[in-house]
Amino acid sequence: MDFTVIANNFSYFMVGAWPNGPLGGAALTVILSVISAIAAAVIGFILGIALAMTRGAWHTGLLLFLGFFRAIPVIMLIFWMYFLLPILLDINVPGTGTVVVALSLIGGSYLAHSVHAGIRSLSVGQWQAGAALGLTRRQVLWSIILPQALPIMVPSFINQWVSLIKDTSLAYVIGVGELSFVATQVSNREMVFPTEIFLFVALLYFAFCSLLEFGANRLALRYR
Amino acid sequence: MKKLRIASLLTLALLSTLAHADRLDDIKKAGVLRVAAFDSNPPFGFVDAQSKQITGLDVDYAKELAAKLKVKLELVPTNPANRIPLLTANKVDIVLANFTITEERAKQVNFSIPYFASGQQFIAKKGTLTSPDQIGKLRIGVDKGTTNEIVLREKFPTATLVAYDDTPFAFTALRNGNVQAVTQDGPKLIALLANAPDKDKYEIPPFSVSDDLIGAGIAKGETRLTEFVNQTLRELESSGKAQKIYDAWFGPATKTPLKRIFKIGDK
Numbered sequence: 001m002d003f004t005v006i007a008n009n010f011s012y013f014m015v016g017a018w019p020n021g022p023l024g025g026a027a028l029t030v031i032l033s034v035i036s037a038i039a040a041a042v043i044g045f046i047l048g049i050a051l052a053m054t055r056g057a058w059h060t061g062l063l064l065f066l067g068f069f070r071a072i073p074v075i076m077l078i079f080w081m082y083f084l085l086p087i088l089l090d091i092n093v094p095g096t097g098t099v100v101v102a103l104s105l106i107g108g109s110y111l112a113h114s115v116h117a118g119i120r121s122l123s124v125g126q127w128q129a130g131a132a133l134g135l136t137r138r139q140v141l142w143s144i145i146l147p148q149a150l151p152i153m154v155p156s157f158i159n160q161w162v163s164l165i166k167d168t169s170l171a172y173v174i175g176v177g178e179l180s181f182v183a184t185q186v187s188n189r190e191m192v193f194p195t196e197i198f199l200f201v202a203l204l205y206f207a208f209c210s211l212l213e214f215g216a217n218r219l220a221l222r223y224r
Numbered sequence: 225m226k227k228l229r230i231a232s233l234l235t236l237a238l239l240s241t242l243a244h245a246d247r248l249d250d251i252k253k254a255g256v257l258r259v260a261a262f263d264s265n266p267p268f269g270f271v272d273a274q275s276k277q278i279t280g281l282d283v284d285y286a287k288e289l290a291a292k293l294k295v296k297l298e299l300v301p302t303n304p305a306n307r308i309p310l311l312t313a314n315k316v317d318i319v320l321a322n323f324t325i326t327e328e329r330a331k332q333v334n335f336s337i338p339y340f341a342s343g344q345q346f347i348a349k350k351g352t353l354t355s356p357d358q359i360g361k362l363r364i365g366v367d368k369g370t371t372n373e374i375v376l377r378e379k380f381p382t383a384t385l386v387a388y389d390d391t392p393f394a395f396t397a398l399r400n401g402n403v404q405a406v407t408q409d410g411p412k413l414i415a416l417l418a419n420a421p422d423k424d425k426y427e428i429p430p431f432s433v434s435d436d437l438i439g440a441g442i443a444k445g446e447t448r449l450t451e452f453v454n455q456t457l458r459e460l461e462s463s464g465k466a467q468k469i470y471d472a473w474f475g476p477a478t479k480t481p482l483k484r485i486f487k488i489g490d491k
Contacts, residue, residue, distance in 0.1 A: 009273070017276040086313040175263075175301045185271045185301075188264035188392035192399075192421045 048115020
């Protein structure tokens with residue numbers, strides 16, 4: 001194996017054509033991942049809590065909404081939003097924005113169920129005890145339930161974030177120049193080094209995911 | 225009845241805004257010409273190793289169009305299958321990506337006059353393919369969403385087709401033995417072979433199964449923009465610039481010398 005192809009194209013893998021063109025490569029993968037991860041977490045939290053606190057029609061509506069986004073393949077949502085929204089609704093979302101919105105909605109939908117499950121994992125007795133002390137449901141949730149439920153949810157969040165980092169590679173379908181897209185461009189030009197190039201790309205994804213796992217676990221330990 | 229009238233008025237209003245919207249004016253107003261080009265198909269469109277920018281024959285035409293409009297050029301990388309969606313979804317103004325003019329496609333997009341001509345050919349390991357009669361018995365790699373795929377299905381229905389996202393993928397499949405031949409436009413295959421480090425193993429048999437004309441793709445109904453592109457192409461030919469662009473990529477001094485068989489304006 002000959003890894004000079006990596007060295008020769010290193011900056012293209014890392015930042016794309018930047019600063020003489022749009023930022024791309026690994027840097028764009030990180031940015032897409034971070035923004036989508038934060039947005040997915042916020043959506044997951046809000047909708048997960050809503051799932052735990054609502055009953056009846058609202059609850060059913062929410063379940064249908066979440067079910068919809070959990071059922072669509074990420075690549076299809078990205079493709080639809082990019083090509084169909086401008087035709088149907090005259091909304092023109094740029095490629096990177098499309099990817100962030102799609103990953104946030106889908107990641108958020110998965111996380112909502114994790115948050116809901118975390119809240120549900122605590123016994124009903126705690127809610128009743130809180131109510132007996134004269135606390136509102138919101139107060140019980142905020143000061144009794146969530147502090148206990150959050151550490152339970154950490155593994156689910158890490159799982160979802162890791163899968164989200166890898167899903168950014170699906171941005172290729174609409175030509176967003178993230179890591180795997182620029183790697184494909186280089187591989188197509190050099191032709192005979194796909195093994196070297198994609199081993200290197202796999203290593204980068206592994207590094208990103210491990211770093212995230214390590215960081216998130218340390219953070220979780222501190223708050224235990 | 226009243227509802228119907230409101231509905232028809234609304235439709236009319238909508239149609240009239242559509243009719244008024246003119247892409248040529250929009251481009252001038254925005255100061256940017258958005259062109260979709262290939263990023264993995266030398267010498268039509270590919271990422272240059274040094275400059276890291278998309279360059280190629282198609283890109284040179286895009287630069288000329290932008291220069292004439294006095295606007296900035298923004299290149300959007302595309303694969304073959306995304307070319308029509310990019311136009312219909314208004315993500316780009318013009319597609320310059322080795323876009324073969326066909327009747328079927330012309331129902332969905334406008335085409336400029338042709339600026340390049342090529343024939344559909346094959347690349348195979350040396351000795352596997354010598355005459356068109358053999359095609360029907362082979363496994364052949366094609367690019368998704370290309371005319372090559374359609375031609376092959378019509379003319380050689382017994383051939384086994386395997387569709388790939390882009391030509392380099394298909395060539396990798398050929399290299400690994402997943403397919404026995406890959407079909408594409410001749411000039412593209414010649415460039416593919418010229419850039420391959422293991423070029424001695426392959427050959428492009430000297431026959432073609434179709435004649436293709438390549439044009440610029442423009443959103444359906446954009447008559448003024450289409451006319452602008454046509455006029456610019458004719459000017460590029462008469463000023464000799466079209467010949468210069470051709471020579472830069474297919475001239476005798478290049479890796480892929482190819483005789484120019486088609487001039488803009490030829491029938």
